Amino acid sequence: MPQTEQTTTQAPAAPPPRTAPRQLVQGARLQTLDEAARTVEVVFSTSDLVEHWVNHNGVVQRMPTRLVLEQGAGDLAALVEQGVVLDSHMEHGARSVIGSIEDAWIEQGVAKARLRFSSVEDVEPIWQRVVEGTLRNVSIGFRAIEQEVRIEQGGDGERIEVMYFTRWVPLEISVVPRGGDRGARTQSAQPQELSPTGATAAPIEETTEAAPAANHQQEANMPEPITGAVTQAQPPVDQAAIRQQAAQDERARIAEIRQTATQLGTTDTLVQSAIDDGTTIDAFRAQAIEAFAQAGQSATAGVGGPRASVTQDATERFRQGAAEGLMARAGMEGGQRNEFTGMTLAELARQSLTVAGVRSPSDRRDMVGQAFVQSGAHSTSDFANVLANVAHKAALRGWNEAEETFQMWTRTGTLTDFKATKRVGLGLAESLPEVPEGGGYTYGTVGDRGETITLATYGKMLKITRQAIINDDLALFSTLPGKMGRAAKRTIGNLAYAILTGNPTMSDGTALFHADHRNLAASGAVPSITTMAAGKTAMRTQKESATGPALNITPKYMIVPAALEVAAAQLLQSAVDPTANKGHASNPVAGMAQLIVDGRLDAASATGWYLAADPNAYDTIEVAYLDGVQEPYLEEKTAWSTDGVELKVRIDAGVAPLDHRTLYKNAGS
Template identity: 30%
Template sequence: MVTRAASIARSDDKQRTVDVVWTTGARVARYSWARDEEFDEELVVEPSALRLERLNSGAPFLDTHRSYGLDSILGVVVEGSVRIEGGKGYATIRLSDREEVEPIWRDMQAGIIRNVSVGYKVHKYERTAKADRKDGGKRALYRAIEWEPMEISAVAIGADAGAQLREEANTGVGPVIIEKGRKMPDGTKTPSAGDEKQIRALFTRNGFESEAQAAIERGMSVEDAREHLQELQATRDAEFGPVSEPDLSGMQRGGASMAEAMQAALVHRHSQNTTLPQEAQRFAEMTVPELAVEWCRSMGINYRGGNAGAIDAAMQTRGAVGYHSTSDFPSILSGAMGLLVLDQYQVARSAVMQASRERTFDDFREVTGARISGSVEFDKVLESGEYKYGQVKDGGEKIKLATYGKILAVTRQALINDSAGAFERLPQIIGTGAAETEGNLLAGMFAENSGAGPVLSDDNPVFHESRDNIGTAAAIDTASLSEGFVKLRRQRGLGGEVLAITPTFLIVAPEKETEALQAVADLYAASSEDVNVFARRLQVLVEPRFEDPLRWYLAAAPGRPESLVHGYLRGQRGPQITTRVGFEVDGMEIKGSMDFATGFMDWRGWIMNPGATAD
């Protein structure tokens, strides 16, 4: 199915109907990328040339040719309203009463939405070669003498921007699918050896190697063979579905629903953490080249050269059309890549993140974390007495966003081959790389100053004797955990107030994992003395990036108080994916970037134990 722009003529408020002129069949100049040919196209608008049964039986009125969901149906062509008069096609459209259609109906009444486009299929044509034209035409003429309108759509931008209300004469450039007969050469003669070689190369290059010998045996010249090849390409295009040149109406035909379904299928194919929507099931087993073929068919894009041609055509859709769209084929791959990156990123994130409070930053300026504290104990107020002022102290550490990133590329060859290393490995690399960056920055802070952590604004590291947040070096057992609990619960605010901190996490290196799990295990106790008092009270977090195998930590829940923090630029949480279709180098470049910051805003809420080997 292909499309052609038209216009809205008038509306009926009571019946919620609009009259449209959906075709004038105007002759337009065209160019076929597949056949490398300029030609004129003309739709014959006569009752004998049109199959109107489908359109006149209540065909749908769609939103920009989208046909992948019921929500895209805006209304219906009123049965029996389609007619052909004076070389034009007329129809009456009745809009749905659904609430979401109401704004579209109002815009049509107000003349804001003025363009419609017809989707149609050509079944038969009449071709006149350039040399045989008597009207002074400079190109071959293709006249669609049997064609079928399939649906009518409201569109934002028609293929012809001049197709406005009551200006139907110039209806736009809608490409057609052409089936045509073969033109036989005059007489039969054997082509020269040079011509034969050129004919074989021409047919082979365009995927019709088996047809080359037949053309030679029929005595075709190179020019006749080239014209016959164009006919074969047109027939092949018709068999494979809709084809067209990239234009604005073509960009609308695929629609967001199809793009989202393809994207969901790609993500589901490479991730076990997603469910496959019903509308995406038809794409579930398709490779990237097969999706490109399907995309080209839907968008009406001519291509040649099998899977390679489909990939090339689909990847260049945006550039050829001239508009950026979230539903072009590169964006489908980019969107799927982004979701797979986030999937890998979530899996690979540092466990220590669970003990860190996430913040949002508005820009890249340095931010000072406020620590406001003071005595909160109320004084007794006597009758007619006055309230006393309490003392408030403040302090804070500084933190600032930085940008991290890397550019990788997937080659055109990899996309065509659909190798697992192209579309599955790259998201894993980028997602894991982003998580590794975060984890290394976090673990690096704990390694600073020989394991004492970064220096804070009071010129002491996070873990320091003056803070009483370092435990006696010991293995993880009841005694050492008890000491840590006491130290955390005894921590006080700036004004000396009790913070009542509850330990939540036990954080260890891999070497201490078994020891930590045993220390908090909920085991059956034979007597009250054997009960594990720490069972179910601590969550064990294992960080493989910790350099010291013995050191372990107790930490409060994030923000209670605010101690370890991490954050991202507003609206840019986690890794962000940007893609660019290559020009100098064939393929697609993928840039993974992240605006990230982490740091200690306070030392309170953490206890460090230097650790020891368990007996």
């Protein structure tokens, strides 16, 4: 009976050899690549043998699989409508998407697609590698709907079970350094022949496509299920080496079963049964977790207490529990003390290998290095994911804890790309004209002013190395990312205050603060009732046009350097005039505006001060974020040249003044 519903991705593997190994011959240049359109055609599946984790007869195990490539077996329409191009199967958010899928089809027994790569800055290095041919492998992520086991002839002459995915829904196509399907790659325009004989082919100098044998009446690239003996010449087999490896694997299996049993309190009966029956470590882990859950349910049954249930597999439980335990060690909010809290970083690395079903090396240095690169069917290891998760939370904590004031007097905006965008000012309605009885309405017009705003990327990288893990250095993924999060917010504040101090040129060719804009005091003076009243009057009497009425803009914020903090506070908070000789005169500017103090202004001028209107009511200064994401983004990548994981904290933002009428400056004295 076909089995249904599981999600998987084509992972790098070393599957059993085919009966007649296919070999690629020399290919042409990438003639399907269109640099102007940023598109390229790929073969994303040839139904090659690829090992996957599958649920077979109720047991989760790793076995060779094939995708059935008959018409209708895969929902290619869904791939075009909803599928995306990812970087190495990473799904950490919208920014993992590097392109779209324009078309997908079955041709000559292989599955093909045309990919379009995004033009954003962080995708460009990937696209250039595709263009030059150094990055040519692709991999498909899909969800299996129906599957069945068929028997094939293995490369060693033995019959092997192969799981055929007979109905499947493709979800994404990833560009990967190393793929599972040996024929899945970017392709040339001319079909390339395959050698079914196993003869040595010419070396591949450029990226090639993989095409199958010509028989398309059967399932593409799939051998018939075996019905009789198959004779095939085999190379000599080192039986002693096979027996030695089998003994080592068996000892490792038993050791991991016992370790898992100790962690979950599994009974000796279940442990011995698993050892005797040859149960895989993954199957035993599932049995042990289920037994643990049932024991919890029995302990609370009938007493009204909480009932234990298993909602996560061991891998997910490790990721969550290890992250919470590390956060507790680092004193971070959201951390919880658990069985992982007492472990060192190196011990957590070993535990991640155990959970993944990988035998860890005895040497601690090798073990930590393997924990960083061990990824199974994913691009990033469980251990690296845990560290990145904690670092991401630390960066967000730093961002939220950073004390900044620019958000009060600026407006938040959204941009969807890095192109220069003009914010067109709508002509302020001076008044509504009368509509005579039976008369028609007149159209309003869009103002002729428009300011340009452009996004830029700001960021920094840090690396968590194997040495840092062995040294148990918590600061690298807790304290430092927090500082980087605070630095990201400071960066946006720097940009906002640089508008005030830098006095940029507006679209009309005049500086933001200028006498022609009627928003710059004729002569600088310290804050006083007189000078503040003059600034308020200047803002109230601003006009949309020379002949139009006053806009009556009122200041909501007074922005001063630290040197003027006390004097400005006295003026805004005192009910009487603090400068009067007898101190009994009323203070007409009391409560006129909310005081904002920022030390960055002192570096430019310790005497200059500003008034700003309410950004929710008027155009002042806009702080725009890419896709509206107002917090730093943390990206992770496993480092190959040096064992570890690289973390990149970045934020995409742009700051620009929108209207000079809503801001006022006095240079002070």
